[in-house]
Amino acid sequence: MQPPRTRNHTTWRLLLREVQMIAKDHSLLLTLLIAPLLYAFFYGSIYMNKAEEKVPLDIVDNDRTGLSRTYIQQINNMQMVQVNQFTNLETAMENMRTGKTQGFLMIEKNMERKVMSLQQSTVTLVVNAAKFLPSSDLMQAITTATLTVGAGVRLQYNLKQGYNNDIALQETQPANVDFHPLFNSGVNYGTFLLPGLLALILQQTLLIGLAGGTAAERQKHTFYDWLQVANGNYSLALWGKGLFYFVLFAVYGYFFMNVNYSVLNLDRMGSSFQLSILIALFILTLIPMAMWIGMLFKSQLLCTQMMAFSTYPIFLITGYTWPISELPKGLQLITALLPTTPFINVYTAIVQQNASMIERMPAVVHLCVLWLFYTVLCIWKMHRLAKAGSSSLIVLHEK
């Protein structure tokens, strides 16, 4: 056991060694110093407008009466819809095929006449459901417009029956549905995705950079030098090297949560203190995980290549875009081994729902367990590599 002063000195030497190593490796410089900031602004800007608007729609108006014009006007007034053109069925179909529109609305002939004579009239909305977001937004907007026009027709009928305005209005819609989307009042895609995206950028740049750097230690045969600087103390080797990444990514985390959130107009509802603790815990879990992954490779290039393909799979199974309960059981097990899963769970609850860490305690404990798990795994791998290295040195010496 080293005295604390020696330990601090060793940690400082390991930190400096890491800085020198990164400064000499432009791939690590790019991944660790430029990519996080560039990605955060670059990806973030895509969703800057938060939601889509003006989804193009053609109208096939076979009625051309006052009622059909009112209906179209109602649709046109909606922010979500942009009437592309009034056309015939063939052109509307062709426009949807060529991608000029996302669908079309067909109003049948004699709509007004039918409605006035208390007959139901059918309007047909055709959407290109190959694209989920525009088609579902179109359906929701047109359904709302249709219900509104329908309510207007009933109101006119009730007024004609001799009811006064108030009663007629009450009779029109006895049961209303009030929609309260909590924690993302605009139900915006951007508001939903951006917090997770920033967390993913923080994680992946750390994983790719640190795993690549650790693989480079093996590739450049500096692994034993690393252990030597740490006086053969694996834990010190891990946290001495990791200290640089902890500081760097904690700064990035702070930057993302303040500057990027502000630039992207994102609300950060929960406690900043708890968020800081959580991000620190997350980085502390990622560091041994990244080093362990890096030690599995003898080539920095191969490690970077493999890690590059981990981004989307990790993001898709952490429960952010698709509920974990809907994943096959085997994948749920893999999900549980990723620090992103409990982190995203608590992080989104804090920033978007004003929750506290106590309210998501199982996920916090999960993250702590993973921190311990990856620390043990990393130290075990270091020990194995050191043992393999010393046995091969003995063999070489004996030869």
Added chain:
Amino acid sequence: MRNGLLYIILREWKRIFSRPDHYLVLIVLPPIIFFFYAFIYNKQKAEDLPVAIWDEDRTALSRQLMFMLEETPSMHITYQISSMTELEQLMREGKIFGAVHFPKRMEKQIKSRHPVNISVYTNASNLVPGKLVYADASKVLITAGSGVVLQKFVKTGMSPAKAMALVQPLKLNIQQLYNPNYNYQQYLVPGLVTVALQMMIIMVVVLAINTEWNEGTMLEILPKANYSAGNIVVGKTIAHLGVSWLNFILMVGVLFPYFNLTRDGSTFQLFILFNFLSLACIGIGMMISTLANDTMLAADVGLFYTSPAFVFSGFTFPRWAMPWYDQYYAQLMPYTAFLDGFFQVYFMGLPLHYAQPYILKLLLFIGVTFFVSVFFLHKRIQKIHAYATA
């Protein structure tokens, strides 16, 4: 010349199947990643999401509505709550995705012609479950509300047909083409697989030329290629194109049939379109590999260039909703052009001529990148050749 080209093709195949940085990415990873993506969405739709009921009415009507909500595919009532605080608490704890509130005296008020508001709460920070819960809840509640109006009109002596016409004067008939069931597996997996493929091709081809220089093996192939940059680039391109065909077969011949993702469109037309994407990706990789001698730098450029392709392509979030500069940037990636054509040929089953504008864009990528690759490689070879003959 023909022998030289054949030599380069065969040699490149040998490299692909013997170098871990090639075969792991092009041969081992594709089946793992493709099946992984497909398994994620194997349930195809999110179902039985936990929701809470806040029933202050406690009447036959509210019980009937609860029963109807439980019958919907997306909702499963897991909590009975009694306050807004409890509702928000359960959402914060991640225990529910939504809740429905029946107000006090709901049934009584409806019967006495007083309008009531039934509230649907969703956790909109979880977009997919939130939207599903809202869609199903509003469908049930609007239908129930319409039923109330219908009964009232019928009670006044109106015929059911006329009453129905008043309840719903405009009947909205929605036709969802090309993925009527909103099946997530059918929607996302083909896109994720093709975006992974373009990434795999570029991430490996960025090593095609520079590794030859760095490892000193370029001198080995130069005489065989007759010192022609064109021969080297074409030979390596054919070899990588051949490997991309293996992955195409894996995609349409194994993955799609296994997970029932095969569509009506012609596989041959999809193959043609896929070849344009492969060639554009090979061209980009070849250009990076010619210009960047450092393999790690080339890999980093490849990674930086390919990884945002999915989000910029407009697959999940439409390009028209992005700021103008991102819309332009999206055009700098071949996957964007491919995706537009892929939607038409694969998802919509349309003839290939619909994808013509996108094929032209891909041809532009192919023309520019191959020209730059051959030009710079030729200059470098000329220098070496001049030095050797001197």
